Amino acid sequence: MGRIPLLLLDSDIEENDLGERGVTDRLYGGGSEHRLLQEMLLGIGGVRAVRTYCELTGHVAPEVFHTNEGHAGFLGLERIAELRSQGLDFDAALEAVRAGTVFTTHTPVPAGIDRFDRELVARHFGPHAELPNMEVDRILRLGMESYPGGEPNLFNMAVMGLRLAQRANGVSVLHGQVSREMFAGLWPGFDSEEVPITSVTNGVHAPTWVAPEVYRLGARQIGAQRAEEALSVGDSDRWDSVADIADQDIWELRRSLRELLVLEVRERLRASWRQRGAGAAELGWIDGVLDPDVLTIGFARRVPSYKRLTLMLRDRDRLMSLLxxxxxxxxxxxxxxxxxxxxxxxxxxxxxxxxxxDPRVRHRIVFLPDYGMAMAQKLYPGCDIWLNNPLRPLEACGTSGMKAALNGCLNLSVLDGWWDEWFQPDFGWSIPTADGAGTDPERRDAIEAAALYDLLEQRITTSFYDRGRGGLPDRWIDMVRRTLSLLGPKVLAGRMVREYVERLYTPAAHAHRAMDAESARALAGWKARVRAAWHAVTVDHVETSVTATTAQLGTTLGLRVRVGLGGLKPEDVEVQAVSGRVDEEDRITDAAAVALKPVGVPDGDGRWVYEGPLTLDRTGPFGYTVRILPGHRLLASGAELGLVAVPSEELAGAAGLLMR
Incomplete structure (x- = not known):
């Protein structure tokens, strides 16, 4: 990062007509067609800009394309069009494009995804439109919500992104789980746990967000070069050195950052009131706004309703007593x-x-308009507590708390986004959620607001103000130290980029290199053949050498399965035994799959026999089943085609072992 060219696209140039010049005139608003044109420019124009840049400079052409949300999703169509001009048909070009594409979804709510009427998309991708040699019906099929629960007349940019990418992820562990459930309709027959969407938790760019005062203290402790490396590579050994910083130094740092924030707030507040029409003589009270020795809570972000900006106002009397x-x-x-x-x-x-x-509290609570990076760079370090209270699980990741943590600010948050996977009582607080409150939003908000007040009154303020023998808040300083040493290495953009490279970009690059024109044609033909034959793929009989009455922990049972492949060959499929714990509804959870092997040749009915061992390796309720998946060396996942064959209910009931 920092050595890679960034290309910025702008349609407001003299060569364009008035309508074209207006495509990039705003970030939000303008209607569906305006948004569609922006995304066509970003995706199709983006690929052309990259190609032109590489030709002009000799830069190596990219092997992997990464689309964040669906905004740049049309880049996949441009790349298909490129390959078609080189002689590939649509299906083969699609396979070649998918191999080198990564898609990241950033929203856990359907309303956050761009969706367009199919007629609008058809008009802009028709015979005389931007990609004239592409069949519009094939383009539409990539994005239509053609699955149970979908809107059949809507073109969904996230759906297209998933269909155009062989690898996909959410932006936190919890968001990955939500995304698998959200898009499960694209992979019918698979439990949401097996939907091929992984997760890479977001990170933040520490050199941008770590306050200079924090950096100088770290550099004084371990040296400037090691401090700089800690901000970029996330070496935990370097962050562990925070343990050697004296309590007095940490506390003095936190107070100085708080004081800088107080001065910044007063300046911005004065400017804000002047814009509201107040005269200088009316603003003397601003000199008493905030106190550098008072526990300071920050809340700054976009303000959609699910982030619940006003949850803190739920009981105003209680909030006022805290202030x-x-x-x-x-x-x-x-x-x-x-x-x-x-x-x-x-x-x-x-x-x-x-x-x-309100004059009674305006010295204790302020709202600052025009929130931006310059303000945020003072706000994150100067706060003692970073508050986040979204509706769980609607926060995909939420990086503001990461930026605060890099400066020793403690997080107070609902277990959502990144906080759900990394929270520990050693360095912050979890706001309990009212998961059992049903769907009544009023009751849910009341319960969670009360929990927030309780934490502030009973635990947070006492930790901040209680002093030890040396006159310092020992427990608080210890939590600041643990925030820096334990969270610091995790929240870095360097860690995030490394995970993308290792888990997504490198496999995608290898897949791209393996997908030459011949391989792409072969894979497309194989998929067409498998889809056509799949209706006749069956699990006909399952038998085992162990019964539920004789099964014991550590027993290895022999499975023998008779299957019909519907004209396919054993090399086209993988027959698996899937086993794991069984929940109260007799569903297998925490499943593990073991491949079975074909034995001999098909019988007179064309049925194949598969065998293999299955070890009972866990105590408690245990069960297994058998399934058949498509199998090919160029697939990234057995679920990729969304095809699976399982035993009938009668056969499953007779054959599945259940040990309690």
Whole structure:
């Protein structure tokens, strides 16, 4: 990062007509067609820009294309069109493109995905449109929601992204799980756990977000070069050196950062009130806003309704008592922006501003408009607590808390996004969620707001204000130290990029290299043959050498399975025994799959016999089943085609071993 060219596309140039010049005139708004044109420019124009750049500079052409959300998704169509001009048919070109494409979904809510009417897409990709040699019906089939629960007339950019990519991921472990459930319809017959969407948790660029004061303290401890390396590579040994920093130094650092934030807030607040029409004589009270010795809570992000900006206002009297507590007060700095089209988000901001304008508390809670990077770079380091209270599991990742943690700010958050996988009581707090509150949003918000107040009153403020023998808050400083040493290496962009390279980019590059024109044609033909024959693929009989009454832990049972392959050959499929724990509904969970091997030749009915061992390697309820998947060396996953054959209910009931 930093050595790779960044190409920026702008349609506002003299050669374009007025309509074309307006394509890049805004980020949000403009309607569906405007958005579609933007995404055509980004995807199709982006590939052409990259190709032109490589030709002009001699830069090596990319092997792997990575699309974030569906915004650049049409790049797959441009690459298919390129390959078609080189002699490949659509299906073979699709396989070649998929091999070298990675897709990342960033939203856990369907409303966050771009979807267009099929007629609009058909018009812009028709015979006389941008890609004239591409059959419009094939393009539409890539993005249509042609699965149970989908809208059959909508073209979904995320669906197209998944169909155009052989590898896909969400942006946190929890978001990966949500995404597998969200898009399970694309892989019918598979449990959501096996949907081929993995996860790579987001990271943040430490050199941008670590305050200079924090960096200088680290450099003084371990040296400037090692401190710089720690911010980039995430070497935990370097972050562990935080343990050697004196408590007094950490506490003085935290106070100085808080004081810088107080000065920044006062300056911005004064400017904001002047824009609202206040005169200088009315603003003397701003000199008393915030206190560098008071526990400071930060909340700054976009303001969609699911992030619940105003949850803290649920019980205003209780919040006011926290703000004005005579011995353990808190102060809150809020900043954010609403989507231009999000009227609900705008109303939330207005509600918070009205509360923050109350003369009784305006020295303890402020809202800062025009939230941006310059403000954030002061806000993250200067806060003691970073608050995040979204509706779980609607936060895909949420990187603001990562930026705060890099500066020794402690997180107070619902277990959502990245916090769900990395939270430990040693360095932050988890806001309990009202998962059992049903669908009543009022009751849910009331329960979770009460839990938030309880944490602040009973645990957080006491940890901050209680002093040890040396006059310092020992428990708090220990949590700051653990935040830096344990979270620091994890939240880095360097860690994230390394995971993308190792788990997604490198396998995609190898797949791209293996997918020459001949291999692409062969794979496309094989898939067509397998799909045509799959209706006749069956599991006909399962028998085992061990019964439920004789099964014991450590026993290895022999499986013998008779299958019909419907004209396919053993090299076209993989027959598996799938085993694992059984839940209360007799469903296999935490499953492991073992491949069985064909024995001999098919019988007179064309049935094949497969055999293999299965070890009972765990205690408790245990079960197994048998299934058949397509098998090919160029598939990234056995679920890739969305095809699976399993025993009938009668056969499964007779053959599946259940040991309790």
């Amino acid at each position: 004005l507590h005579p011995e353990r007060p808190v102060q809150i700095v809020v900043a954010g922006k609403a989507h231009p089209a999000d009227d609900g988000g705008k109303r939330l901001i207005q509600e918070l501003v009205r509360f923050a304008d």
